[in-house]
Amino acid sequence: MFANSKSINTTRTQEYFKFVFRLKETRLFLFLLVMVAIMAVLRPDTFFTSQNLFNILRQVSLITIVAVSQTYVIISGGIDLSVGFSLGLCGIIISYLLDAGFNPVLSILAGITASVLIGFVNSLVITLVKLPPFIVTIGMAYIARGLAFVITEGFTIRVTNQFVSGIANEYVGPIPVMTIIMLVIVVIFSYILSSTPFGMKTKAVGGNIVAARLSGINTTRHRILVHTLGGLLCGIAGLLMIGRLNAGNPNAGMNYDVDSIAATVVGGTSMTGGEGSILGTLLGAVLLGVIRNALVLLKVSMYWQTVVAGSIILLVCSVDNLTNKDRK
Amino acid sequence: MKKSLVFRILVTALAFALAFTFVACGGSGESADQPEPEPQEEQPAPKPEPAETEDEPAPAEKREYAIVYPVIHQFFDPVTEGAEAYAEELGNIDLIIQAPEAGSVQQQIEIMENLISMKVDGIAIGSTDPEALAPYIDQAVDAGIQVVTFDTDTPNCKRAGYMGTMNYEAGVEMAHVIAKHLGGKGGVIILQDVPTQGNLVERLQGIQDTMAAEYPDIKILDVQSGYADPAKSVEVLEAMIEANPDFDCFTGIGGAGGPAGIAVWKQRGWTSEDKKIITFDNTDENIDGLRAGIITALVSQRQHMWGKIIIDSLNTLLDGGTIPEQNDTGVIEVTIENIDTYQN
Incomplete structure (x- = not known):
């Protein structure tokens, strides 16, 4: 009888590990460990310093916040190519108003409101005019970038506000404030996605919009909410961006569209919508950050860095897909 | 069981592939797994030319x-x-x-x-x-x-x-070169790269100030940006030419200007006899353009x-x-x- 009980426990443990291993996030975490192990062997002195590890965390904070926004949009069945210049325009508006002597709180609110509006207008055109999200958001990206240049006339605006600079560059103990903000956002949005009716509706809308509508979900209102919420996250990222650059730069946010999609997809979110997780997106962003950091520490030629980074992303996604028991 | 084995093999393969990639691509002529630098105190290093200090011992470490x-x-x-x-x-x-x-x-x-x-x-x-x-x-x-x-x-x-x-001075020199080739009279269109890039802003300012102060008969007809994107630079230049058909000289402020000018001149069958290109930098494309008779003159840095x-x-x-x-x-x-x- 005792032997029988032990056998049952062993089976349960095996089942548990099988379940954990089947999680996309677990596999991604293992990939990350492989990367870290390689760096530990190749660059033990420079990679495993607290300075470098916190560098990586700070460097991935902004893209993670933007990628959280992208994850929600992609899970809901869309895509947002305006995230980079939405955060760029937010930063420009804040820095312009601060430079003109406006109240800092109002300046920050104005900038973030601009990003929220961008998300809102995107969703209105997508849901009411019924244009594909790809076209709408790419058009909006042009508008946002153009407006940033109209406001600045191409020049950088210096940001001297202590609060704005502090939230991007100060530390709480050894941890950058920006990283703490990113982790808070990840926890909140992960909870919303996995444990609230809003999250479940998001997955339902992205998985099968017709079925979602028939089951009583107001899909139009929900997609508007998702894009608007995404705009809010881009606004927060824009505020952090000008703190990190100590300046409003009209080119800031360049490549964030592609990078946020890469982090989201590497993190396991399906490009066809309906499934994905914020934890996966965080791991995807950290993996991309570790790769970028590693390429510099390993002195990989600058001409090869993008090739190597792209190859690693493809390799990780391919290996994961081949070993995923749930793949169709 | 079988799939688990496949997974382990793939993860191991991934680890080796990544390690190999990093090692193989160790850049700048160095291998990524290069051993720690050996002490070279005994090896006499050639003496570098001092910038200001004299009789400094050659750095050996x-x-x-x-x-x-x-x-x-x-x-x-x-x-x-x-x-x-x-x-x-x-x-x-x-x-x-x-x-x-x-x-x-x-x-x-x-x-x-x-x-x-x-x-x-x-x-x-x-x-x-x-x-x-x-x-x-x-x-x-x-x-x-x-x-x-x-x-x-x-x-x-x-x-x-x-x-x-000194980019402002380089802009001043560019203005003099343009004026010399135009005989002190004509219209100029200018293509910027990234308008926030400090050195380009200074060059442009140097050109504009010098033209205004010393060459009143030379007009800067238009200044646009191609954002250092080769394709966009060509498009913007074509649009500028359409908007200012009577221009005499095109000037590129950044690296994308010269190649964009060459592409447009070739497409239109122009040479330096038709319209002049006077641009910055001695890149291979610009040198080829100069040899081909498309570019009139380059203002080259000594990089x-x-x-x-x-x-x-x-x-x-x-x-x-x-x-x-x-x-x-x-x-x-x-x-x-x-x-x-x-x-x-």
């Missing part, structure tokens, strides 16, 4: 310097070639060459942070945005790293000195000298010496007459 460009562009190839050749000649310098892919400010900041954590001995940087990079240059200096700037200066920081072209000057300056600083705060390497007009001799 291994030193690691990083050169960070504002963007990956062939304009900087002569800098890399010059620096690598000089580092090899000295024997004790390891070089790390880095640049953000598309002139991204954020990426250049990340490169700076990574170099600081690597504790390199010296950094030479051409900032994509001087305002944004200044605090990170200060961080490097505070961490004990010697920092110099080149190509684009970052004046409001703790960098030891700047070397390269082939920068690599050696950077290493000399960092060596001098590490040896306790000082360097000039501004080291103007100047510009030179290149035409078909001096195309083969101007670097002498």
Whole structure:
């Protein structure tokens, strides 16, 4: 009888590990460990310093916040190519108003409101005019970038506000404030996605919009909410961006569209919508950050860095897909 | 069981593949798993030319310097070639060459942070945005790293000195060259690259001020930006030509201007006899355009000298010496007459 009980426990443990291993996030975490192990062997002195590890965390904070926004949009069945210049325009508006002597709180609110509006207008055109999200958001990206240049006339605006600079560059103990903000956002949005009716509706809308509508979900209102919420996250990222650059730069946010999609997809979110997780997106962003950091520490030629980074992303996604028991 | 085995094999393969990729791609002529530098005290290193201090002993210890460009562009190839050749000649310098892919400010900041954590001995940087990079240059200096700037200066920081072209003066020189070839009269259209890039802003200002002050019969008809994107630069230039058909001269302020001009001139069957291209920089494409009779003149920087000057300056600083705060390497007009001799 005792032997029988032990056998049952062993089976349960095996089942548990099988379940954990089947999680996309677990596999991604293992990939990350492989990367870290390689760096530990190749660059033990420079990679495993607290300075470098916190560098990586700070460097991935902004893209993670933007990628959280992208994850929600992609899970809901869309895509947002305006995230980079939405955060760029937010930063420009804040820095312009601060430079003109406006109240800092109002300046920050104005900038973030601009990003929220961008998300809102995107969703209105997508849901009411019924244009594909790809076209709408790419058009909006042009508008946002153009407006940033109209406001600045191409020049950088210096940001001297202590609060704005502090939230991007100060530390709480050894941890950058920006990283703490990113982790808070990840926890909140992960909870919303996995444990609230809003999250479940998001997955339902992205998985099968017709079925979602028939089951009583107001899909139009929900997609508007998702894009608007995404705009809010881009606004927060824009505020952090000008703190990190100590300046409003009209080119800031360049490549964030592609990078946020890469982090989201590497993190396991399906490009066809309906499934994905914020934890996966965080791991995807950290993996991309570790790769970028590693390429510099390993002195990989600058001409090869993008090739190597792209190859690693493809390799990780391919290996994961081949070993995923749930793949169709 | 079978799938589990497959997974383990694939993960192991991934680990080896990644390790191999990193090792195989160890850049700048160095292998990534290169052993720690061997002590070279016994090996006499050739003496570098001092920048200001004299009779300094040649630096014998291994030193690691990083050169960070504002963007990956062939304009900087002569800098890399010059620096690598000089580092090899000295024997004790390891070089790390880095640049953000598309002139991204954020990426250049990340490169700076990574170099600081690597504790390199010296950094030479051409900032994509001087305002944004200044605090990170200060961080490097505070961490004990010697920092110099080149190509684009970052004046409001703790960098030891700047070397390269004084861009406002280069703009002034460009205005004189344009005026000479136009005979003091005509219309000019100008294409910028990235309008926030400090060195380009200064060049443009130099041209505009000089034209206004010294050549009232030369009008700047239009100034537009191609954002350093080759295809976009061609499109913007074509639109400028349509909007200003009576222009006499096209001038590119940044690296994308010359190639865009050559592409448009070829497409329209123009040569320098029809409309003039007078542009910055001696890139391979511009030199070819000059030889083909499409470009009238180039105002070339002397970037082939920068690599050696950077290493000399960092060596001098590490040896306790000082360097000039501004080291103007100047510009030179290149035409078909001096195309083969101007670097002498």
